[in-house]
Amino acid sequence: MKLSEHLDKGIWTVADKTLLLLYGFGVIVLVVNVIPAEEWGAFFLFQSIFLVLCVLADSIFLQPMVKFATEHEAEVQHVLAGGFNLYTLTMLGSGVIVALFSSDLAKVFTSPELGAMLPLLPLLIALSIFRNVGIRYLQIDLQINAIFWVDLAFFGSILILTVLANALGMFHTAMDFLYLNIIGATLSSVVACVFCAKAFFTMPLFRVPRHEYTRMLSFARFQAGTSALLTLQQWSDGLIVGFYYTPKEVAIYGAAKNIYRFLDAVREGATLLVVPMTSRLYTQRDLTGLGTLIEKLLFLGFAVLVPVSFILAIGAPIIFRILYQGHYDAGAVVFQILILSGFTLPLSLIGTNALIGMGKAKGLFLATLGAVASFFAASYILVPLMASRGQALAVLISMTVLAFLQFFTMRTEVALSAKGIIRRARDARRFVRERRSKTNEV
Numbered sequence: 001m002k003l004s005e006h007l008d009k010g011i012w013t014v015a016d017k018t019l020l021l022l023y024g025f026g027v028i029v030l031v032v033n034v035i036p037a038e039e040w041g042a043f044f045l046f047q048s049i050f051l052v053l054c055v056l057a058d059s060i061f062l063q064p065m066v067k068f069a070t071e072h073e074a075e076v077q078h079v080l081a082g083g084f085n086l087y088t089l090t091m092l093g094s095g096v097i098v099a100l101f102s103s104d105l106a107k108v109f110t111s112p113e114l115g116a117m118l119p120l121l122p123l124l125i126a127l128s129i130f131r132n133v134g135i136r137y138l139q140i141d142l143q144i145n146a147i148f149w150v151d152l153a154f155f156g157s158i159l160i161l162t163v164l165a166n167a168l169g170m171f172h173t174a175m176d177f178l179y180l181n182i183i184g185a186t187l188s189s190v191v192a193c194v195f196c197a198k199a200f201f202t203m204p205l206f207r208v209p210r211h212e213y214t215r216m217l218s219f220a221r222f223q224a225g226t227s228a229l230l231t232l233q234q235w236s237d238g239l240i241v242g243f244y245y246t247p248k249e250v251a252i253y254g255a256a257k258n259i260y261r262f263l264d265a266v267r268e269g270a271t272l273l274v275v276p277m278t279s280r281l282y283t284q285r286d287l288t289g290l291g292t293l294i295e296k297l298l299f300l301g302f303a304v305l306v307p308v309s310f311i312l313a314i315g316a317p318i319i320f321r322i323l324y325q326g327h328y329d330a331g332a333v334v335f336q337i338l339i340l341s342g343f344t345l346p347l348s349l350i351g352t353n354a355l356i357g358m359g360k361a362k363g364l365f366l367a368t369l370g371a372v373a374s375f376f377a378a379s380y381i382l383v384p385l386m387a388s389r390g391q392a393l394a395v396l397i398s399m400t401v402l403a404f405l406q407f408f409t410m411r412t413e414v415a416l417s418a419k420g421i422i423r424r425a426r427d428a429r430r431f432v433r434e435r436r437s438k439t440n441e442v
Contacts, residue, residue, distance in 0.1 A: 078212050
């Protein structure tokens with residue numbers, strides 16, 4: 001499979017994930033620098049809880065839905081309906097449970113603001129369901145351009161409304177920002193329904209064959225464990241800081257994590273493309289083509305992320321001083337530690353999605369288990385000693401462990417090597433030279 005065949009999809013993927021980066025920048029300028037640190041820390045805790053639930057349910061139910069729907073034998077409508085039912089029931093149930101214990105969670109994290117926001121969690125979840133399921137359905141046919149418009153409705157509307165609220169003097173607290181997120185989720189779900197109208201209105205919600213549920217749940221045996229571990233590794237870090245320290249310390253960590261999330265944009269972009277492509281090649285038993293594809297993706301990931309991570313690490317103090325106007329300078333060191341994970345991230349982000357596409361849930365689970373064990377062990381030791389810096393070190397350690405474990409897991413399925421990745425670099429240079437020669441001839 002040639003990556004050039006998916007160039008247009010790659011462009012739309014970059015455009016889509018650029019929205020997330022612009023949103024993160026807008027949050028820094030319009031939210032973090034406006035509301036008090038305690039308010040920002042409370043919203044970061046709320047967002048962490050929401051994302052833990054979303055990412056976990058997405059990984060367990062929606063990513064398997066994408067895998068099975070891309071296989072030739074799959075009945076897409078039944079798969080969509082089954083995934084929708086499992087995802088919706090799980091998300092709504094989890095949201096209600098968290099809302100019922102909102103006062104207890106507010107005491108644990110010493111944040112009354114968090115206690116005021118958590119009762120609205122089920123509403124935000126309900127209004128986000130069609131957006132989240134719709135994006136995964138569009139991913140099945142690689143309709144990345146449609147996904148862009150769904151995300152634009154979410155991120156764009158929140159940024160525009162935040163600008164207006166600031167201009168009108170109506171934006172002061174984390175609760176105000178939560179209301180804007182609820183509006184953005186609603187608009188995004190409406191756009192998703194427009195693009196997925198045929199699928200949503202024709203899927204047999206009450207006539208899903210039992211074997212579809214059985215197949216999804218069987219695949220989810222290890223997928224559920226893997227997803228739970230990955231989600232905890234990626235999104236519980238702020239909650240751990242909040243458990244040991246006040247929302248002000250959470251705000252410092254959140255300021256660093258907000259910029260670091262550009263790597264999440266890369267991770268999500270890889271999910272949109274890698275899972276369907278690897279699933280098709282593995283189903284066709286084209287292991288040679290699959291190995292070549294993975295080596296190309298790894299080369300591309302290292303070629304982009306390593307230089308960018310190095311530059312951001314060097315420039316972190318200046319970046320924080322400019323973006324946060326001196327409010328969160330302490331977060332620069334936290335960010336420098338976090339961004340070092342970019343040096344090994346290609347191994348883990350390609351590995352995770354390739355193993356999902358190949359259906360190797362057990363291997364992915366075991367690799368993730370080792371990484372998450374290192375994450376919690378490091379967090380237990382380092383966070384009480386070093387606060388946010390200790391949490392950043394725990395993230396770096398676990399991401400490095402995950403990267404190498406997943407690379408060795410992939411090698412048990414397809415032929416991969418460092419020489420192969422270097423060969424892709426030579427191919428890329430040769431391609432560039434040929435393009436330049438043709439351009440000069442013209």
